[in-house]
Amino acid sequence: xxxxxxxxxxxxxxxxxxxxxxxxxxxxxxxxxxxxxxxxxxxxxxxxxxxxxxxxxxxxxxxxxxxxxxxxxxxxxxxxxxxxxxxxxxxxxxxxxxxxxxxxxxxxxxxxxxxxxxxxxxxxxxxxxxxxxxxxxxxxxxxxxxxxxxxxxxxxxxxxxxxxxxxxxxxxxxxxxxxxxxxxxxxxxxxxxxxxxxxxxxxxxxxxxxxxxxxxxxxxxxxxxxxxxxxxxxxxxxxx
Amino acid sequence: xxxxxxxxxxxxxxxxxxxxxxxxxxxxxxxxxxxxxxxxxxxxxxxxxxxxxxxxxxxxxxxxxxxxxxxxxxxxxxxxxxxxxxxxxxxxxxxxxxxxxxxxxxxxxxxxxxxxxxxxxxxxxxxxxxxxxxxxxxxxxxxxxxxxxxxxxxxxxxxxxxxxxxxxxxxxxxxxxx
Amino acid sequence: xxxxxxxxxxxxxxxxxxxxxxxxxxxxxxxxxxxxxxxxxxxxxxxxxxxxxxxxxxxxxxxxxxxxxxxxxxxxxxxxxxxxxxxxxxxxxxxxxxxxxxxxxxxxxxxxxxxxxxxxxxxxxxxxxxxxxxxxxxxxxxxxxxxxxxxxxxxxxxxxxxxxxxxxxxxxxxxxxxxxxxxxxxxxxxxxxxxxxxxxxxxxxxxxxxxxxxxxxxxxxxxxxxxxxxxxxxxxxxxxxxxxxxxxxxxxxxxxxxxxxxxxxxxxxxxxxxxxxxxxxxxxxxxxxxxxxxxxxxxxxxxxxxxxxxxxxxxxxxxxxxxxxxxxxxxxxxxxxxxxxxxxxxxxxxxxxxxxxxxxxxxxxxxxxxxxxxxxxxxxxxxxxxxxxxxxxxxxxxxxxxxxxxxxxxxxxxxxxxxxxxxxxxxxxxxxxxxxxxxxxxxxxxxxxxxxxxxxxxxxxxxxxxxxxxxxxxxxxxxxxxxxxxxxxxxxxxxxxxxxxxxxxxxxxxxxxxxxxxxxxxxxxxxxxxxxxxxxxxxxxxxxxx
Numbered sequence: 001x002x003x004x005x006x007x008x009x010x011x012x013x014x015x016x017x018x019x020x021x022x023x024x025x026x027x028x029x030x031x032x033x034x035x036x037x038x039x040x041x042x043x044x045x046x047x048x049x050x051x052x053x054x055x056x057x058x059x060x061x062x063x064x065x066x067x068x069x070x071x072x073x074x075x076x077x078x079x080x081x082x083x084x085x086x087x088x089x090x091x092x093x094x095x096x097x098x099x100x101x102x103x104x105x106x107x108x109x110x111x112x113x114x115x116x117x118x119x120x121x122x123x124x125x126x127x128x129x130x131x132x133x134x135x136x137x138x139x140x141x142x143x144x145x146x147x148x149x150x151x152x153x154x155x156x157x158x159x160x161x162x163x164x165x166x167x168x169x170x171x172x173x174x175x176x177x178x179x180x181x182x183x184x185x186x187x188x189x190x191x192x193x194x195x196x197x198x199x200x201x202x203x204x205x206x207x208x209x210x211x212x213x214x215x216x217x218x219x220x221x222x223x224x225x226x227x228x229x230x231x232x233x234x235x236x237x238x239x240x
Numbered sequence: 241x242x243x244x245x246x247x248x249x250x251x252x253x254x255x256x257x258x259x260x261x262x263x264x265x266x267x268x269x270x271x272x273x274x275x276x277x278x279x280x281x282x283x284x285x286x287x288x289x290x291x292x293x294x295x296x297x298x299x300x301x302x303x304x305x306x307x308x309x310x311x312x313x314x315x316x317x318x319x320x321x322x323x324x325x326x327x328x329x330x331x332x333x334x335x336x337x338x339x340x341x342x343x344x345x346x347x348x349x350x351x352x353x354x355x356x357x358x359x360x361x362x363x364x365x366x367x368x369x370x371x372x373x374x375x376x377x378x379x380x381x382x383x384x385x386x387x388x389x390x391x392x393x394x395x396x397x398x399x400x401x402x403x404x405x406x407x408x409x410x411x412x413x414x415x416x417x418x
Numbered sequence: 419x420x421x422x423x424x425x426x427x428x429x430x431x432x433x434x435x436x437x438x439x440x441x442x443x444x445x446x447x448x449x450x451x452x453x454x455x456x457x458x459x460x461x462x463x464x465x466x467x468x469x470x471x472x473x474x475x476x477x478x479x480x481x482x483x484x485x486x487x488x489x490x491x492x493x494x495x496x497x498x499x500x501x502x503x504x505x506x507x508x509x510x511x512x513x514x515x516x517x518x519x520x521x522x523x524x525x526x527x528x529x530x531x532x533x534x535x536x537x538x539x540x541x542x543x544x545x546x547x548x549x550x551x552x553x554x555x556x557x558x559x560x561x562x563x564x565x566x567x568x569x570x571x572x573x574x575x576x577x578x579x580x581x582x583x584x585x586x587x588x589x590x591x592x593x594x595x596x597x598x599x600x601x602x603x604x605x606x607x608x609x610x611x612x613x614x615x616x617x618x619x620x621x622x623x624x625x626x627x628x629x630x631x632x633x634x635x636x637x638x639x640x641x642x643x644x645x646x647x648x649x650x651x652x653x654x655x656x657x658x659x660x661x662x663x664x665x666x667x668x669x670x671x672x673x674x675x676x677x678x679x680x681x682x683x684x685x686x687x688x689x690x691x692x693x694x695x696x697x698x699x700x701x702x703x704x705x706x707x708x709x710x711x712x713x714x715x716x717x718x719x720x721x722x723x724x725x726x727x728x729x730x731x732x733x734x735x736x737x738x739x740x741x742x743x744x745x746x747x748x749x750x751x752x753x754x755x756x757x758x759x760x761x762x763x764x765x766x767x768x769x770x771x772x773x774x775x776x777x778x779x780x781x782x783x784x785x786x787x788x789x790x791x792x793x794x795x796x797x798x799x800x801x802x803x804x805x806x807x808x809x810x811x812x813x814x815x816x817x818x819x820x821x822x823x824x825x826x827x828x829x830x831x832x833x834x835x836x837x838x839x840x841x842x843x844x845x846x847x848x849x850x851x852x853x854x855x856x857x858x859x860x861x862x863x864x865x866x867x868x869x870x871x872x873x874x875x876x877x878x879x880x881x882x883x884x885x886x887x888x889x890x891x892x893x894x895x896x897x898x899x900x901x902x903x904x905x906x907x908x909x910x911x912x913x914x915x916x917x918x919x920x921x922x923x924x925x926x927x928x929x930x931x932x933x934x935x936x937x938x939x940x941x942x943x944x945x946x947x948x949x950x951x952x953x954x955x956x957x958x959x960x961x962x963x964x
Contacts, residue, residue: 277715278717307717318876341621343780378627379452383778391452
């Protein structure tokens with residue numbers, strides 16, 4: 001079977017001329033060309049859901065902001081990935097996450113290895129302007145190897161997707177809605193009692209924060225194995 | 241993730257109990273070919289038959305339709321209409337739609353809370369009355385409105401509502417006492 | 419059934435009704451039902467049997483007449499007498515009066531502006547026919563539009579007619595219906611779907627419920643025509659589980675239409691096939707959003723996904739899908755029957771036809787109304803609605819529910835059309851129209867809607883999930899008179915973010931109630947600031963500031 005040739009599109013991102021295959025997203029092309037666009041829910045190897053809204057970009061001719069992770073390139077597109085307005089929105093979104101959860105970096109196992117913390121630094125956030133919601137959240141340490149701390153969860157659903165799409169167990173999902181939404185295992189029972197969990201640990205490795213971590217880790221000790229997912233997918237690709 | 245149901249196949253799953261109401265649930269799932277897409281219809285069927293979605297019900301539906309447990313729970317808790325807790329003998333659903341709000345439906349809720357000690361979503365300790373709210377009953381012309389055991393009552397004043405609730409609950413107690 | 423048989427049945431049915439001396443119509447829609455209309459119907463039926471006049475006098479349950487506040491309503495046709503606030507005890511007097519003058523103490527004026535200022539297309543049969551009898555719908559010309567489409571028009575002709583009509587989506591956003599149909603018709607696929615969105619979740623709106631309860635076949639006919647036009651053979655009616663009567667009547671209607679060969683295989687003797695199923699919504703406002711609705715029909719959490727791709731291209735189970743709301747589909751049959759140009763003659767240049775509104779709140783005549791586009795808000799509130807109750811003064815009218823805004827007195831002469839309402843900072847919305855008087859606090863109203871949006875947010879995207887919660891918290895501080903200047907600034911920033919960065923329409927429009935009240939009633943926000951409160955209150959609240 002011959003693969004139909006993919007057309008090439010030319011566009012500009014932040015004024016830079018770039019070329020792309022028609023099936024690529026703005027985010028793909030930006031990364032290829034060394035243009036950084038902040039992301040959180042996005043993770044290469046998992047489906048893209050356009051939920052965190054950090055990768056929103058401006059496209060000339062459209063009044064609506066577009067999520068770069070799911071927006072396909074088009075011929076002649078003029079993309080603005082960095083503007084004062086976008087920078088402000090991105091800061092606010094990350095600040096909202098800090099205000100929503102109970103993120104205290106100094107006592108967090110992933111301090112220094114956390115995507116949220118890194119984003120805050122990169123976006124030059126030095127204080128949270130919004131009132132903290134101080135939601136009552138719990139910790140589930142029932143699993144023999146891992147811990148789930150809802151206080152640090154940003155509901156990016158990377159764990160849900162990796163468990164469903166890569167491991168195939170679908171142990172994780174989201175219950176409730178709005179700010180009451182929580183990640184759950186099976187029928188929202190303690191993780192340790194889950195019958196579907198294979199204890200593979202993929203969810204822990206993709207979790208951007210200290211919401212999922214290994215038992216026994218102390219502050220700053222929880223280094224996430226970000227290389228695991230790309231490696232797994234490469235290996236599976238070879239087997240096919 | 242399985243894309244077809246398993247019930248019709250080799251590994252048929254037995255109902256949690258021999259309660260006849262499971263047949264209604266089975267019929268619903270069969271009508272939809274035990275496809276995962278039948279999840280919400282199946283949950284409606286369980287709730288209608290048993291009054292709420294308890295754990296055995298959720299597990300049975302999950303296994304029959306081949307849907308992961310966490311997804312079943314996620315769906316069951318996403319929609320307001322589904323309840324994981326059994327309801328009291330009588331229910332009072334107060335409408336909190338805009339028209340009812342403008343016409344003081346919050347006063348109805350406060351009155352019930354003061355009289356029966358239950359807030360929205362709660363049931364009295366003796367299990368006689370549950371208080372629920374609805375986003376809009378669509379009877380805005382009768383605002384403020386409430387549904388008492390399935391009957392819509394309109395233009396309610398707090399005192400009148402309390403009286404009717406006492407009648408409901410009281411009547412049941414008398415029957416029980418006999 | 420062939421088109422000839424359909425016409426013959428309509429004639430026979432009309433003749434049967436014409437032979438009757440009287441038809442007594444008792445409203446059995448939800449509101450009148452709640453006021454005891456079933457007892458009236460039972461009593462009337464018993465009385466008629468007792469008097470031995472069953473042959474001349476038909477008692478039937480009909481759908482909504484609109485003026486719910488004066489229910490239960492009963493009408494006597496063809497004499498055209500209307501009664502309000504009827505009780506079962508009025509039955510004997512009502513029947514006695516058939517030979518003489520109407521019963522005066524319950525007679526309702528039919529020349530009231532409430533009736534005369536309306537223009538009924540969608541509601542033309544509401545309150546006139548028995549929604550549980552397909553023959554009654556056929557008698558008033560029902561399914562003739564479907565026959566016309568199938569026998570005299572190509573699918574492209576139907577789409578053209580819709581385009582000519584200028585009909586726009588009645589669910590709120592006002593997207594041109596003809597364009598939507600054309601897009602789905604063009605999509606290439608072995609399977610397509612038509613979905614009727616009956617998940618009316620807007621608090622304070624009951625237009626769709628009333629249409630489904632009063633004239634369900636009209637919606638089915640619209641769906642069948644839509645399916646023919648876009649090349650779909652399967653359809654879903656997504657209806658709120660909270661509407662049991664509507665579901666019951668739709669189920670009956672679908673069964674009857676199948677029996678008469680107006681749905682199912684080989685419809686009206688043509689090769690066209692269209693199967694319809696009902697799906698129950700389970701109480702999620704966000705499911706009014708197209709992609710969330712699709713997820714819900716697929717049995718999942720009703721979370722929206724980014725568009726594009728639009729459902730017209732990638733919809734239910736990945737197939738091209740047409741989604742129209744109940745009122746939009748209820749307009750289809752008359753457009754096909756009378757022509758697109760006829761419809762385009764009603765309304766304004768850009769907003770054609772009529773719009774159904776649920777007029778409620780602090781207004782004398784609450785109920786369901788249908789008015790031509792272009793009518794002024796003042797005519798609706800004061801002429802049709804009869805103004806606010808005695809001793810109160812009008813303050814604002816809210817349209818569009820949690821996605822809309824409050825319009826003050828000085829702008830009441832604005833025209834009701836999509837563009838004007840958007841310019842005023844509100845939206846047409848699905849048709850909720852709530853009148854507020856001087857007793858309502860606009861900040862409280864904004865908080866009420868924000869609480870709604872907060873609890874209805876699916877939680878998927880951050881600006882909507884956390885933004886609505888933060889805005890609600892700040893509005894609560896305003897309501898408790900302990901807000902600061904900084905809160906006002908934060909509120910404006912959050913409105914801007916949520917509006918422009920949220921994933922779906924729920925979040926994008928959630929700030930509207932705040933923005934519109936800030937625009938027209940800013941003094942109420944300023945009056946609630948801590949600095950405008952007595953000294954000691956302000957000092958105490960200072961402590962909690964970060």
